[in-house]
Amino acid sequence: MVQTPNLIGKTIAITRALNQAQETAKMIEELGGKAYIIPAIEFKMPDDLTPVRTFIEEIEAKKASYVIFMSSNAVEFLFKEAAILNLSKKLEDGLNKATIIAIGPKTGETLKKYGIKLDFLPREYSSEGIVETIQKMGLSNEIIYIPRVKNAGPTLREKLEALKLKVQEIPVYEQILPKDGDLAEQFVNDLASGSIHAIIFGSAQSVRNLKKILENFLPTNRIKLFMEKVTIVAIGPETAKAIKEVGLRVDVIPKSYTFNAAIEALIDYWKQDH
Known part of the structure; x- marks a missing residue:
């Protein structure tokens, strides 16, 4: 600093x-x-939590092996929603079985607060850094799950898809006008x-x-x-x-x-x- x-x-x-x-x-x-x-x-929870429920069910069943968190907001909202759905323990257990990538140290700290281990942190705290990390992991034909803001920009998704990866984005919060x-x-x-x-x-x-x-x-x-x-x-x-x-x-x-x-x-x- x-x-x-x-x-x-x-x-x-x-x-x-x-x-x-x-x-x-x-x-x-x-x-x-x-x-x-x-x-x-301002941020708010989505009205429909069905995608969150589906994600937690898939991660518990070990169908979601790789999860990227792009912000602390995504972590906070995901765990709030899991609590509403009475699925907090399943979410924690599922995430700790998966490979977790966070965009930066603050997001990593938020994951740690909820008892989630962090496996990878990019050298550069950006979408490009995330892609570089994924490339070094040598992944191919895997499904990458990204709990993130609704209607997020396409940059990360497109770059991951160019690496022959399937991307599932889960809207866990929305951005609204104050x-x-x-x-x-x-x-x-x-x-x-x-x-x-x-x-x-x-x-x-x-x-x-x-x-x-x-x-x-x-x-x-x-x-x-x-x-x-x-x-x-x-x-x-x-x-x-x-x-x-x-x-x-x-x-x-x-x-x-x-x-x-x-x-x-x-x-x-x-x-x-x-």
């Missing part, structure tokens, strides 16, 4: 869900910056005044949601005008693609798909006199 206070005088907007933004805000403040929390996303209008209105005012220096997007849905939020107060051309003054950070290619699709540019993409890596990449970008 970067230790020197490299963010003095900088205000960085964080679009994470409110219950997850505090950790990122703390890092920004420790580096001398001001964290501006503008939640562009409803705090007062917070959004203040953000628009601060954006217009030029007091926000950077904004970090962690998912494609957070990009689309923030656009919807801003459009309640501003026409699209004004949004683009104000965002031209802001350094835009995208965590991952799916997020970068969504930013470009709404007509904005992407300035920074960290190599690892974490908010900590995003902040470090932002500091490096600004050091280059951008």
Whole structure:
């Protein structure tokens, strides 16, 4: 982690869900910056838990030998849903019989909290790192199960399918639009005044949601005008693609798909006199 206070005088907007933004805000403040929390996303459980029940039954029957977790959210929601279905023990036992891959150490820590062993952690905390790990394992014609957000981007699935693997994605949570209008209105005012220096997007849905939020107060051309003054950070290619699709540019993409890596990449970008 970067230790020197490299963010003095900088205000960085964080679009994470409110219950997850505090950790990122703390890092920004420790580096001398001001964290501006503008939640562009909330998480909820899917209405239909049938896919989760099916997954737990398959993993208990040892039909699911390889499981990838792409976020701590996926782990937390999966275990909440298993508890609702009275299948917690079956889920724990099944996962501990399978080969488990986590995208990063925080996801690994969340698995450990629930008593699940972690078998593989990629060298690079990204979809590319996951694919590299799978390639080194030499898998072929296996089924890879991925409990993850509903309507996730296709990048990982397509890359795994290109390796002749079958992919089963289990929707364990959904991303929805927050409803705090007062917070959004203040953000628009601060954006217009030029007091926000950077904004970090962690998912494609957070990009689309923030656009919807801003459009309640501003026409699209004004949004683009104000965002031209802001350094835009995208965590991952799916997020970068969504930013470009709404007509904005992407300035920074960290190599690892974490908010900590995003902040470090932002500091490096600004050091280059951008």
